[in-house]
Amino acid sequence: MYWLLVIGPLLYVQSMRSLILPASATASTSNLIIPLSEELKGLDLQTSSFSLRQIKAATNNFDVANKIGEGGFGPVYKGTLADGTVIAVKQLSAKSKQGNREFVNEIGMISALQHPHLVKLFGCCIEGNQLLLIYEYMENNSLARALFGPLECQLKLDWPTRRKICIGIARGLAYLHEESRLKIVHRDIKATNVLLDKHLNPKISDFGLAKLDEEDNTHISTRVAGTYGYMAPEYAMRGYLTDKADVYSFGIVILEIVSGRSNTNCRPKEESFYLLDWVHVLKEEGNLLGLVDPRLGSNYNKEEVMTMINVAFLCTDVNAATRPAMSSVVSMLEGKASVQEFETDSSRFGDRSSSRAMMKKLYQHLEENRAPESQTHSLSTAGPWTSSSSAADLYPITITSEYLQNRDSAN
Structure with a gap:
């Protein structure tokens, strides 16, 4: 874990820079869509990974009763992991306009930060067509x-x-x-x-x-x-x-x-x-x-x-x-x-x-x-x-x- 906190941010910075295209290439690549798996491979992120099975169990298969909000990213669900940890799960909607770049950006940015006044990211789940971010649950909402x-x-x-x-x-x-x-x-x-x-x-x-x-x-x-x-x-x-x-x-x-x-x-x-x-x-x-x-x-x-x-x-x-x-x-x-x-x-x-x-x-x-x-x-x-x-x-x-x-x- 200590290695992740120290080395992870540096890997993220280096990898993000490597993904930035030259200005001259912007016009010709504006329609290029990089698969999420490739972006994550390029970032070499060492964040905690959850299986879809774990998240489904935690949220009772994304039961609507556990839905606590919805934004441009997609729905947000409350869940409880097997060890009793209460979590908030952000699920990237298929209709979301946010896209892979912001998804990757959020994983990289927040996993590199630790502070009492920043929300804690426990990890992510990328399996099949599911893109999920798992956060600490905040009891009093926004x-x-x-x-x-x-x-x-x-x-x-x-x-x-x-x-x-x-x-x-x-x-x-x-x-x-x-x-x-x-x-x-x-x-x-x-x-x-x-x-x-x-x-x-x-x-x-x-x-x-x-x-x-x-x-x-x-x-x-x-x-x-x-x-x-x-x-x-x-x-x-x-x-x-x-x-x-x-x-x-x-x-x-x-x-x-x-x-x-x-x-x-x-x-x-x-x-x-x-x-x-x-x-x-x-x-x-x-x-x-x-x-x-x-x-x-x-x-x-x-x-x-x-x-x-x-x-x-x-x-x-x-x-x-x-x-x-x-x-x-x-x-x-x-x-x-x-x-x-x-x-x-x-x-x-x-x-x-x-x-x-x-x-x-x-x-x-x-x-x-x-x-x-x-x-x-x-x-x-x-x-x-x-x-x-x-x-x-x-x-x-x-x-x-x-x-x-x-x-x-x-x-």
């Missing part, structure tokens, strides 16, 4: 479901718990960006990709879109993929990818944790297109505490709330270079470092209004062609936005108009 899922599934998260979750996510990202031997950009940080264990400790999941920093020294991505509403402006509009794109997404998640509202479904006022727009309106009105989830009542620490909101402002700065590193974010959230209050000085944020206008136009286009909530959107620098399921949610939620009406009336 943060999205806990905060703004169906009313009967929401959890009563008090303020200390919300703060603990926020700090935990930040620690997980700091590990990915700065502490891990593999420096990784997740690319799809959002509430549905944060899972909660039985003690409500957060763990980052879904590494199907993750990229190694070492893969591209220019930090320019030719393919933008992620979830609209969470993508940093420079990445969504120019394909410029660095770890600061994750920092931006985390800033949005902070606002969701404080408000208890989904960023992409928050329209309390006509002028507020997204949650980030709303919080800027509240700042202009001098009423940032108006962001706080009404379900908390007055049971929250105002100083801690203001710290989290100001950190969110810093993380979602239009200028990627001035966003803090995640290690600094952890220090600020834990109260070990002071938080500079967000300023609206025109010399520093002069391009904010134009950038926000461009992002709003971009999201309006996506809204008109919106795919189901469990799907994400990808952008090629040479083509239009198209629906994609590149980043499936391990425990997705579906937000309907009926749910939103019930949610608003409940508040």
Whole structure:
């Protein structure tokens, strides 16, 4: 096992690089489909392997009663192994648009990572036409479901718990960006990709879109993929990818944790297109505490709330270079470092209004062609936005108009 943890990541990096085609070959090989068995052979991954017989026994032959979710990747089942270990099984659907590349990417990325705030991958099963990922089971589902899922599934998260979750996510990202031997950009940080264990400790999941920093020294991505509403402006509009794109997404998640509202479904006022727009309106009105989830009542620490909101402002700065590193974010959230209050000085944020206008136009286009909530959107620098399921949610939620009406009336 020790050999796997030390050598496995290095094999993965080397093998992934060997699979990258030269830019000149892209056009001629765009329709080339590499069999999954060949990709795995090329990666020489040493992950744990489960037999289909084991997984069928664990899930009672994929009994619908054990189904706990479904995303762009396919259905997710709860199961119990022979030794009593409870697992979550992601099954690649034949209709999935995610494909082998993301499947292999997730196996390689997450098997190379070990951290208390990253979901643990036990292994995979590749047998016949079955492609399965086996994870540790997270008793309390996703943060999205806990905060703004169906009313009967929401959890009563008090303020200390919300703060603990926020700090935990930040620690997980700091590990990915700065502490891990593999420096990784997740690319799809959002509430549905944060899972909660039985003690409500957060763990980052879904590494199907993750990229190694070492893969591209220019930090320019030719393919933008992620979830609209969470993508940093420079990445969504120019394909410029660095770890600061994750920092931006985390800033949005902070606002969701404080408000208890989904960023992409928050329209309390006509002028507020997204949650980030709303919080800027509240700042202009001098009423940032108006962001706080009404379900908390007055049971929250105002100083801690203001710290989290100001950190969110810093993380979602239009200028990627001035966003803090995640290690600094952890220090600020834990109260070990002071938080500079967000300023609206025109010399520093002069391009904010134009950038926000461009992002709003971009999201309006996506809204008109919106795919189901469990799907994400990808952008090629040479083509239009198209629906994609590149980043499936391990425990997705579906937000309907009926749910939103019930949610608003409940508040």
